[in-house]
Amino acid sequence: MSGTxxxxxxxxxxxxxxxAERRPLLDTLREQGVDLPYGCRYGGCITCAARLTAGTIDQRRQVALNNRQLANGYVLLCVARPVTDCVLEIGVESHGLLYRNPFLDPLAPHELKPAIARPKEP
Amino acid sequence: MGEACCGPGYPSPAEAIKAPREKLLYTIAIYTGTGIQKPDYLATVDADPDSPTYSQVIHRLEMPGIGDELHHMGWNACSSCHDDSSMARKYLLVPGVRSNNIHVIDTATDPRAPRLHKIIDGAEIRAKTDLSGPHTVHCLGSEIIISFLGDARGEAPGGYLHLDKDFEIVGRWEASMGDIPFGYDFWYQPRHNVMISSEWAAPNTFMPGFDLEEVGYLKYGRRLHVWDFEKRVPIETMYLGEDGLIPLEVKFLHDPDSTHGFCGAALSTNVIHFWKSDDGKWAWEKIIDVDNEPHPEWPIPVPGVMSAILVSMDDRYLYINNWLHGDMRQYDITDPHNPKLTGQVWMGGLLGRAPEVNGVKVAGGPQMFQLSLDGKRLYVTTSLFSTWDNQFYPEIRTQGGVMVQIDCDVDNGGMSINPDFIVDFGKEPNGPSRCHETRYPGGDCTSDIWL
Structure with missing residues (x-):
């Protein structure tokens, strides 16, 4: 069906x-009874993060994830819209790669948030 | 001031010290970011040693929704309206950092079982004032100001929400933010027409977690700001540089005539002392510098992370925490230029000095604390902020937070863990929660300001 x-x-x-393809997944999944964590609801905190293992998501409004978290497949459901059919892992069980001790495991310059990241050295 | 007796609070700090001992504590406890799909709540803790439920959570007021991340809170009224018989210290204002909601909680009708009085909707605050990320609540005579760290989109510097005594939105409190890049805590000293504010970061920076690299990109603060309190504009900046990375809590001495105050720089793990000098300019100096400590698994020494400071009501002692090291310290600040370390205790932390307190394994380190008005009992909790907890102390997810009581010797200096008191938030009915800021029904050492 078109639009879904x-x-x-x-x-x-x-x-x-x-x-619906045009609405945030946090809303459309919760409406169908999926119990999901959330916080700010505008893409500025990572409470609602889930892990995308297949498919494509449009989350252009998110400002909280860094490039390493993005590379690991994290999406913020409060601003994420499905471009294609998707497979997700949800809840804190999916957060194994989301949190890291910043002193033990620092980010490389290309792994910072997109707004301040530098291109990866060749 | 002086002889008035009908409004909330006390005529002076000296009178506040003589107030009856606190028997109830209110502390917020969070599930946001823990994986438990339950609302954050305000816990009432029994602090009366003669009570059968001493050292236990005796009531839990759940917020209506999930995901608030309750954090700091403040009273609707304090000693700043002691002369106003129409006011009472009845309501706690409890903001949700992530949701933007402000919960107004009635603690007076039944102090053991606070009830929700009103919610100022986070979306309404965003729409009317372009603010998000609420933090410090202070009353302002009969009105209330709350610092917000971001605009509606979570970008710095945010500003100040002004509420009237009925908790209606008046608008923005400040006339201008000037060139202030970040907001966080603030304290004011009306007799000197001054407010000092500090700097954390934009909500979009700190809410997802801490990254050292973002300090280098100037995404975190390193300044204190001096305000003309009546004109509501910043007039001077104290640039602290490397000595003042992430300057968080700001406290003036309680003496309303004093211009001396302190700020804890969390990442530098320094105490900054500021005061108005004889020539009328604001001056600052670093008076305490906690060394980073080696750790077998860390490539660099571990910073203390001094996330909170507190001044005793008699202005004699300054208390600080080192959240990552795991110690609480007491300094005699009789001479504010030359603090003397007079007490230290360990509870949790990454250095392994006190993994267990009173039989409870401590996840996290000493983080928020509240001191009794008489200065003898310091109640300390262990969670900082859900995302930061998850980075540095991932075991807190299954262990929850704890509240510890430290007994303080106010005559000779010194601190010791009280062996009879511990509240294990790992054993809460809905699963492990994390406790944070604490307040007492009769006012405490971080709430009251004298006009």
Whole structure:
């Protein structure tokens, strides 16, 4: 059906939901009973982060994730809209790579937030 | 001032010290960022040693929604309206840093079981004032100002929300933010027409977590700002540089005639002392410098991370924490230029000096604290901020926070862990939660200002 996408939640037994492509996944999944964490609801904090393992998401409004978190597949559901059908891991069980001790494991210049990251050295 | 007796608070700091001992504590406890899909709540802790429920959570007021991240809070009224018999210290204002909601909680009708009085909706605050990321709450006579760290999109510097005594939005308090890049804490001293504000970072920077690299990109603060309090404009900046990286809590001495105050620079782990010099200019100096400590697994020494400071009501002692090291310290500041270390205790932390306190494994380190008005009991909690906790102390997710009582010797100096008191928030009915700021029904050492 045009205008909808199928979202599969890998860590909820592969449950699948049909959602509107133009609305944030936090809203469309919660409306169908998926229990999701959230905080700021504008893409500025990472409370609602989930991990995208297949598909494409438009999250151009997010300002909180750094390039390493983005490379690891994290999406902020409060501003994420599905471009294609997607597979997600949700909740804090998906946050294994989201948090790191910044002193033990610092970011390289290209891994910073997109607004301040430098291009990766060849 | 002086003989008035009908409004909230006390006529002077000396009178506040003589107030009855606190028997109830209010502390916020969070589930935001923990994986437990429950609202954050205001916990009432029984602090009366003669009570059968001493050292236990005796009531939990849940917020209506999830994801607030309750953090700091403040009273609707304090000693600054002691002369106003129409006012009472009845409501705690409890903001959600992430949701932007301000919860107004009635603690007077039943002090053991506070109830929600009103919510100022976060979206309404965003729409009407272009503010997000609420932090410090101070009352201002019969009105209230709250520092916000961002604009509606989470960008610095934010500003100040002005509420009237009925908790209606008046608008922005400040006339101008000048060229201030960041906001955080503030304290004012009306007899000198001055307010001092400090700098954390934009919500979009600190809410996702801490990155050292972003300090280098000047995404975190390193200045203090002096305000003309009546004109509500910043008039002077104290650039602290490397000595003052991430200057957080600001406290003046309680004596309303004094211009001496302190700020804890969290990342530099220094105490900055500021005062108005004889020539009328504001001066500052670094008076305490906590050395970074080696750690077997760290490539660089561990900074203390001094996230909070507190001045005793008699202005004699300054208390500081080192959240990553795990110690609380007491300094005699009789001479504010020359503090003397008079007490130190360990609880949690990364250095492994006190992994357990009173039989409870401590996840996190000493973080927020509140001192009794008589200066003898310091209640300390261990969680800083959900995302930062998750970075430095991931075990706090399953262990939760703890509240510890430190007994303070006000005559000779010295601190010791009270063996009879510990509140383990790892054992909460809905699962491990994290406790943060604490306040007492009768006022405390970080709430009251005298006109």
């Amino acid at each position: 996408r199928t979202i599969t939640i890998a860590n909820r037994g592969g449950a699948a939901y049909s959602v």
